Amino acid sequence: MKKRWQLGTIWGVAIWFKASSLLLSGLLWLLFSVAVRLLFDLSWGTAVVVGFTAVILHWLSDLLHHLGHAWVARRVGYPMQRIISWLILMTSVYPKDEPPLPAAIHIRRALGGPAASLLVAAISGALLLILPANNSPLTLLVAFLFWENLLVLFFGAFLPLGFTDGSTLLYWWPRRNDTVS
Numbered sequence: 001m002k003k004r005w006q007l008g009t010i011w012g013v014a015i016w017f018k019a020s021s022l023l024l025s026g027l028l029w030l031l032f033s034v035a036v037r038l039l040f041d042l043s044w045g046t047a048v049v050v051g052f053t054a055v056i057l058h059w060l061s062d063l064l065h066h067l068g069h070a071w072v073a074r075r076v077g078y079p080m081q082r083i084i085s086w087l088i089l090m091t092s093v094y095p096k097d098e099p100p101l102p103a104a105i106h107i108r109r110a111l112g113g114p115a116a117s118l119l120v121a122a123i124s125g126a127l128l129l130i131l132p133a134n135n136s137p138l139t140l141l142v143a144f145l146f147w148e149n150l151l152v153l154f155f156g157a158f159l160p161l162g163f164t165d166g167s168t169l170l171y172w173w174p175r176r177n178d179t180v181s
Contacts, residue, residue, distance in 0.1 A: 004084070013070045014082045015063070021085035028088060029055045040135045050137045054144050061120060061145065062090045065153045068116025073109045080109075091163065103175040110168040117153035121146055 004018045033051030036042055042050065066083045069092045073080045078101060082093040092113075124146040131139045158166040 010067060011070055011074060011079075013067075013080050016082055016084040018085045021087060024088045025055050025059070028058065036140065040140060042135065042137070046137060050140060053137075053141055057141060057145050058088075058148060059085075059090075061117065061148050061153055064120055065113040065117045065149075065157070066090050066092050068112040068114070069109055070112070071116075072112030076105050076108055078105060078109070086163075103172040103178050106168060106172040107176060110165040110172070113165055114154050114157045117149045117157065121149035121154060124149065 002019065004016050007015045007017055009015065029048075029051050031051075032054045033044075033047045036050045036054075037044055037047035040047075063083065066080075070080045070083070073092075073094070078094070078098060080092050081095050083090050084093060094109075124142050127142050128139070128146055131142060133139070157164055158169070160166040160170045
C-alpha cells in the first residue's frame with residue numbers, strides 16, 4: 001500500500017496526502033458524526049453525511065490556509081515546494097537549498113496562512129448571518145467552517161507549538177530588522 005499520494009499541483013506546489021491522515025480522517029468522521037447526532041439530535045444518516053462533509057471542509061480549510069502561505073511565498077520570490085498532510089493537519093515545505101532570507105520574508109510567508117483562514121472565517125461568518133438560526137445541516141456545516149477557520153486555523157496558528165506559524169513568528173520577529181537570516 002502506498003504511504004502517500006500526490007493529489008495534484010497548485011501554483012507549482014505539490015499537494016501530498018499521507019495514509020496516516022486518511023486513517024485519522026476516518027476517526028474524525030466518526031467523532032464528528034457522533035457529535036452531530038448527540039448534540040443536534042439529527043438522524044444517524046444525516047449525522048454521517050454531515051460528519052463526512054465536515055471532514056472534507058476541514059481538509060479544504062487547511063489546504064486554503066497553506067495556499068495562503070504559498071501565495072505569499074510566490075509573491076516574495078521564494079516559493080513553497082510542497083504541502084503535505086500531517087496527522088490531521090497539513091504542513092508547508094520550502095526548498096532545503098533556499099538561500100538565507102531576511103526575517104521579513106519568513107514573517108510575511110508565515111502570516112499568509114492565517115490571513116487566508118481569516119478570510120474564510122469572514123465569508124462563512126457572513127453566511128451565518130443570512131442563514132436561518134437552526135440545526136439544519138447547512139447551517140451546522142457553515143458554522144463548523146467558521147469556527148474551524150477562526151479558532152483552529154487563525155488563532156490556533158499563532159500558538160507557539162513548534163510546528164505552527166506562531167513558532168515561526170516567535171523566532172523571526174526579534175530578527176525582523178536583520179537583512180539576512
